[in-house]
Amino acid sequence: MSLEPLLPRTVARLVNHGMRSRGGEGVERLLEHRDKRGFDTSGNWCLTIFSFRGRAVPIVPLLAYYLYCLIVVSVIMVRFQHIFVECQDSYCFLDSLTTPVSIVGSALFFLLVFRTNSSYARWWEGRKVWGAIVTTARNMGRHAAVFLNDKDLALDIIRWAAAYPIILKSHLRDEKELHEVASILQGGQIQDVMAATHMPMHVMLRISADIRVIAVHKLLPEAQIYYLDANLEEFMAQLASVECIKRTPMPFAYVAHLRTFMVLWLMSLPFVLIHDLEWLILLVCAIIGYVIMGIEGIGVEIENPFGRDYNDLPLDGLVAKCTDNLRQMMTFVEEQKGPPADEHQEAKPDAKQEVKSQPLKGAPSIGESGRSGSGSSSLDWGPVG
Structure with missing residues (x-):
């Protein structure tokens, strides 16, 4: 049984697949819970909300984003606080980007949901x-x-x-x-x-x-x-x-454009929100990054539903x-x-x-077909006669 790669693609690969996974453990957990509890009104809330396993979040991009936010916020608060924080609303640098970023965020969520729905359609078709x-x-x-x-x-x-x-x-x-x-x-x-x-x-x-x-x-x-x-x-x-x-797989242009769009939007958040939140922006960006990258990670993991991922x-x-x-x-x-x-x-x-x-040439004869090792892999059956 081989170990997973050093840099896993998702948190599921890091946490759940320290050793080789069977695949589909998420579905099995839900079925096991349903068999014990039935279709109760709780709807598996406790099982799903408090479970760390099975969350398809790309850990390397997420950690990179956290590091980026920490560096940007630290530099702004130490060296450029007078430009981004200690300023009047009408004169704050990049303050005019608040509305465009909000509009772009709505479009981004729509594209991410469409991406996830397309992957789920493949999962269900499989x-x-x-x-x-x-x-x-x-x-x-x-x-x-x-x-x-x-x-x-x-x-x-x-x-x-x-x-x-x-x-x-x-x-x-x-x-x-x-x-x-x-x-x-x-x-x-x-x-x-x-x-x-x-x-x-x-x-x-x-x-x-x-x-x-x-x-x-x-x-x-x-x-x-x-x-x-x-x-x-x-x-x-x-x-x-x-x-x-x-x-x-999903078209390359769609995936590439969506991820570029997503990264640029996430990178702009510290500049837009730091005036109102200051150091609290680190927590806010962490939550937003987790949500956005998690939705995209779900689409990636279930796009090929036949593998060994937790949600396959x-x-x-x-x-x-x-x-x-x-x-x-x-x-x-x-x-x-x-x-x-x-x-x-x-x-x-x-x-x-x-x-x-009168056995057929190359084909399993009656009485031998169930016992033979199938002979050669070449099936030269010969003419019917």
């Missing part, structure tokens, strides 16, 4: 897509467990469906750690996944190979085969959605529940001699034996 991924994996596993009469082939599809959310989570986090799938896939299969250029795509290719075996040898009616393939197409669409969220999505919990559901389906298949054959399979009692005697 949660909806992950909910769809879990549903698709469950549907694929259920269909294979109930309708597919070959136990080994059904188990192979369920294994890959169970491994897919874990592998996708690692892919979105740019990680190659797949220890979570060690109890689902076999050693050769895990090695093939790790060697693949695009790990989620490799999983879908393996499921496609299983579906092709089913289709070529007519182990299921066409409608049920179409249903399995439709689930695979949903996986593809969901993969594109989460990659779009991860690979498309709790992907570990979502994936674990999905995996448990599919393990239950695997247990169901292993305890059964095989689901009752439907009318289509009763009409072709020798189809299973035919598949065993």
